[in-house]
Amino acid sequence: MPRSDSDPTQAPSDRVGPIEPVEDLQAFCRRVLERGDLESKLAPPLDASGRSLPDRPSGPMLDLERPARDPGLRMRGGAERLPRPGQLVDPAHRATCLARFAHHELMAVELFAWALLRWPDLPGPLRRGLVTALADEQRHCRLYLERLAEHGGDFERDDHSDYFWRHAAAIAASPHGARAFLAAMGLTLEQANLDFTLTYRDGFAAAGDAASAAVCQQVHDDEIGHVALAARWLGRIGEASSTTTHSPLDLYLECVPFPLGPARAKGRRFEVSPRRRAGLDATLIEHVRRARSSQERSRPGDGAGAAPIDPGASTTAELPEA
Numbered sequence: 001m002p003r004s005d006s007d008p009t010q011a012p013s014d015r016v017g018p019i020e021p022v023e024d025l026q027a028f029c030r031r032v033l034e035r036g037d038l039e040s041k042l043a044p045p046l047d048a049s050g051r052s053l054p055d056r057p058s059g060p061m062l063d064l065e066r067p068a069r070d071p072g073l074r075m076r077g078g079a080e081r082l083p084r085p086g087q088l089v090d091p092a093h094r095a096t097c098l099a100r101f102a103h104h105e106l107m108a109v110e111l112f113a114w115a116l117l118r119w120p121d122l123p124g125p126l127r128r129g130l131v132t133a134l135a136d137e138q139r140h141c142r143l144y145l146e147r148l149a150e151h152g153g154d155f156e157r158d159d160h161s162d163y164f165w166r167h168a169a170a171i172a173a174s175p176h177g178a179r180a181f182l183a184a185m186g187l188t189l190e191q192a193n194l195d196f197t198l199t200y201r202d203g204f205a206a207a208g209d210a211a212s213a214a215v216c217q218q219v220h221d222d223e224i225g226h227v228a229l230a231a232r233w234l235g236r237i238g239e240a241s242s243t244t245t246h247s248p249l250d251l252y253l254e255c256v257p258f259p260l261g262p263a264r265a266k267g268r269r270f271e272v273s274p275r276r277r278a279g280l281d282a283t284l285i286e287h288v289r290r291a292r293s294s295q296e297r298s299r300p301g302d303g304a305g306a307a308p309i310d311p312g313a314s315t316t317a318e319l320p321e322a
């Protein structure tokens with residue numbers, strides 16, 4: 001598949017033009033993916049009058065490996081480590097976390113746009129739910145960037161791990177289609193974020209940064225809706241019989257693309273309540289709670305309650321079985 005990174009030979013001022021209004025959702029999603037600048041990616045899905053964009057799904061299925069990114073936003077491979085919550089008393093560590101979290105949100109924006117273009121035939125209510133989630137991710141990104149600016153940080157000088165995008169090829173190759181996307185994004189990465197947002201909310205609060213803690217809380221509250229969207233629709237699309245022949249857990253395990261899976265759908269601090277509020281099935285919650293990564297399984301002496309994910313890592317942390 002072709003890569004679509006911006007032309008590095010162009011000066012940034014040549015690439016960032018005015019943000020043109022778009023006529024429909026498809027043009028909006030293409031702008032998110034094909035423009036490399038941040039403002040184009042964070043412009044809300046509205047027309048010139050501030051109204052919702054019409055959804056006119058048509059054309060061939062999108063075949064895109066990576067979104068366009070201007071030089072300061074380029075993604076890199078490799079592991080991403082975050083400061084631990086206890087280190088947030090240091091403003092430099094807070095700035096690192098805020099930049100990383102903003103980038104997670106930016107990748108989520110792009111991947112929701114990618115999904116909307118890739119699967120044009122999804123039911124209207126699900127597509128509207130994905131647009132709402134995309135707009136939430138744009139807002140979250142801006143909130144983290146505002147907090148980063150308060151710390152004097154520069155988003156374009158931080159590393160940008162491609163962890164979310166690294167899973168796009170497996171999602172695209174999955175025989176489960178959009179169900180693989182819902183299982184990967186909503187029921188793994190976003191489910192894990194239910195834990196991480198509270199861990200870092202409390203870390204920021206303990207460090208005296210109430211404003212950043214409030215952003216984590218807002219992201220957490222919205223994330224419940226995003227997880228609920230995936231849980232609600234996973235069994236409703238694809239094979240007609242899936243809801244009657246599969247439990248929610250079986251369906252998740254069948255559709256989630258490797259190496260994502262239950263061990264990556266949580267943080268060390270496991271929060272049952274938001275999972276219940278998202279409508280996750282009790283058996284699925286318990287399975288995720290008990291799941292252990294392959295590294296933990298090979299580590300002698302680890303009990304069932306051992307942490308599956310390093311608390312210093314984020315939803316985009318590099319985990320051992322990748």
Ligand SMILES: [Fe+2]
Nearest residue numbers: 105137140219
């Ligand atoms: Fe978000």
Ligand SMILES: [Fe+2]
Nearest residue numbers: 108190223226
């Ligand atoms: Fe989300």
